[in-house]
Amino acid sequence: MRGEVEIPLNKTQKLRLERALEKLESISSKANLSDASVTVADEISVNYEDGVLQGHGTSEMNGRLVATVCGVVERVNRLVYVRALRSRYKPETGDIIVGRVIEVAPKRWKVEINFSQDAVLMLSSMNLPDGIQRRRTAVDELNMRSIFEENDVVCAEVRGFQHDGSLHLQARSQKYGKLDKGQLLKIPPYLVKKRKQHFHHLNDYGVDLILGCNGFIWIGEHVAAVDDMVVDQIIKSEQPDSKAGDSVNSDEQEQSYTSLDIRQNICRMANAVRVLSSLGFMVTMEAIVEIVKLSNSKKFDIHDMLGAEFYVVVAEEEATRRSSSSKKR
Amino acid sequence: MEFVNPEGLRLDGRRATEMRQFRAEIGVVSRADGSAVFEMGNTKVIAAVYGPREVQNKSQQINDKAVVRCEYSMANFSTGDRMRKPKGDRRSTEISLVIRQTMEACILTNLMPRSQIDIFVQVLQADGGTRSACINAATLALADAGIPMRDLVTSCSAGYLNSTALLDLNYVEDSAGGPDVTVGFLPKLDKVTLLQMDAKLPQDTFKNVMELAIEGCKAVANYIRDILMENTKRLECRRGV
Structure with a gap:
């Protein structure tokens, strides 16, 4: 809906878009969705x-x-x-969210998660990189920046509200933690539905997809389930000792290299999410994959996916999909 | 100067109790949490709402409710002669304050403790009644941002020229020097949240003028309600199941 103003459509595209959207409206009015709508003070x-x-x-x-x-x-x-x-995101305990670290404070990180206040991720409520369960010492506190720095994108789970009303997060599992080599997209949170699974590994594309309940979506290169934090830590601890720092660095660079087709897949997916959210359609893993397939089969370049033509094509596709699924019922 | 001719028509061809045409659009600023454009005739105002978000200045934080801030500005190109005024002049500070107080009265700030809501309004075209247009645009933007409110505040102005009460003054009528009554109104609660007049007016005439302005507010409220309803329905049906 937000995109309509920005994207210049030509006459035929406008007509096609209108027709597709009318179709969508007629489907949802059949399902009696819009009857329950209210505005302020109704x-x-x-x-x-x-x-x-x-x-x-x-x-x-x-x-x-x-x-x-x-x-x-x-x-x-x-x-x-x-x-x-x-509206902004309303956290519920157990939600999986993606956020951005904005401050490293004593024993805690402040994370921006599109809520009315910043969330707090305590050092004590996350797994240490070495994986050992123990009390957090002052040394750990000093090394907090080696785990997350400002502006890092992290993935965590909502732990709940504290007595003072602040929101706490936790990251007590291997799957949570810092996210890198990918793109963060911000969409309105009402387009993300809460489901059993928010982490998706798309094997065909070599891409990880995290649909944060707060409307932050992460699309990044797939990282294997092994704890790469441990590896990082080892490298970092070795670095000061080893005189041949250059060779380690080049190793690291080789590791951090993301191949071109994976990069392209990431961009394609990111654009799919952008198109879906600007049309106001629900963003799910299936929908994203479908749009990516559509763009591949119709031979749209990545940059053309944000253009008017693809926008209309997606709307039409969604209309036919919904009408067929409503017929099945 | 004659503001109402013998046929009862005003300078721009309206009747005394006729409003200018409204137009509203929701979702015009993509980065904002809520945004709207509101037009009353040639007056055009854009509003953007950010928040509820973390309080930027910790010393302003209130522990049991949200802080509402408002910034009013006029675009340089909004008036006939291009003006280069500094941002914080007296007029805009005053209007910012008025808008902030009006909006704060209807936002349920106690539901969003320790957060802040920023409202930015900018006049794109000024043709009288910018204060009213700003309040209407801000209401739409707040509703779009999903911020809980008691009621929709709407606003409208009325004046008294050539011994007739006139609804929704335009720039020429506004600058005639007569009384200009701006009313902010909660239509469902039937309450007035803003009343401004910078001239003298006999009590019984004032009553008529104010009632006229309230009628204007109700008309604006109906329009805003329709726009919001349409927008809500569209979002919901686009989202699908």
Whole structure:
């Protein structure tokens, strides 16, 4: 939706896009999706006799339940809440998120995760690089920058809110930690659905995909499950000792080299995510892979994926996909 | 000068109680959390909302509610003669304050403790009633950003010239020197959150003028509601299941 203003479409493309979007609208109106939409201060009709639990996005005004945000009314038994579209991320315990370290503070990192405040990742709530379970010493505290630095992109899990209202993260597993060799994309969090699996390894492309619940999406070169932090640590600890630092460096460079086709795959995927989010479509692993395949089969260059033509093609494809899936039901 | 001719038409051809045409668009700034453009006739205003986000200046942090900040500015090209005023002049500081107070009254700040909400409004074309247009644009942008609010604040101005109450003054009428009543209104709660007038007006006339302005606010509210509803439905149906 945001992209519409920016992308210049020619006349036929405009028509095709309109037709595709109309089709989408008719499908969703059949499914009665849009009936429950409310805007700010709209009244929500509820049956008061049963008793109502006020959820998020609602408040009581003159004895009636009204919405305080624009969104869709959801009802779970007695609970009534409004699911806001286009708002910042609301963390829930256990969510997998991608964030950016913005500050290294005593015993903790401050991480930006598109929430109303910065999240806190304590040194004590993450696995040490050597993998040993022990108390964190002052030395560990001094070496915090060797784990994460400012502006590093990290992946972690929401641990929950503390008593003082701050949000804490944890990274107690091999799969969490620093992310490198890839791209970070920021999309509105309502386009990411919570699912069982947020880490995806796409074998065909040699790419790792992390769909953070907070709308941060990581697309990077696949790293094998071995703990590369240990390797890093060894290299770093060796470096001061070994006189032949140059050879180690060249080794490192060789290791960090990402091949061209993997880079291209990463870019292709990133552009697929960009197109999906600018159209306002749900971003899932399947959708991304589908768009990538579509771009490959229709021979779109990577840079053309952000152009008007591909934008329209994606909208059309989505319309046909949804209409076929709704027919199956 | 004659502002209302004998046929009851104003300089731009409107009736006394007629508003200018509105146009609103949501989602115009891609990097902002919420954004909107609002036009009333030739007045055009863009608003962008960032937040709720971490408080930048820790000393301003409030422990049980959000800090609301607002910055109003006028683009150099917005008026007839190109002006080069410094950013923090008195007029814009005052309007920033007015907009901030009006918006703060409707945002449920207690739901977002220790965070800050930034509202930036810029006048792209000025043709009278920029204050009202800014408040309307800011409301739309806040609603787009998904920030919980008690109600939509809408605003409209009214004036009194040639012994007639006029709704939604344009620049020529505004600069005529008559009274200019700007009202900020919560339509569902039926409450006034902003009332400004910088002239004298007899009490009974003032009542009429203010009621006229409130009617204007209600008309704006209906329009804004439609725009938001359309936007919400579109986002939801695009997202799919």
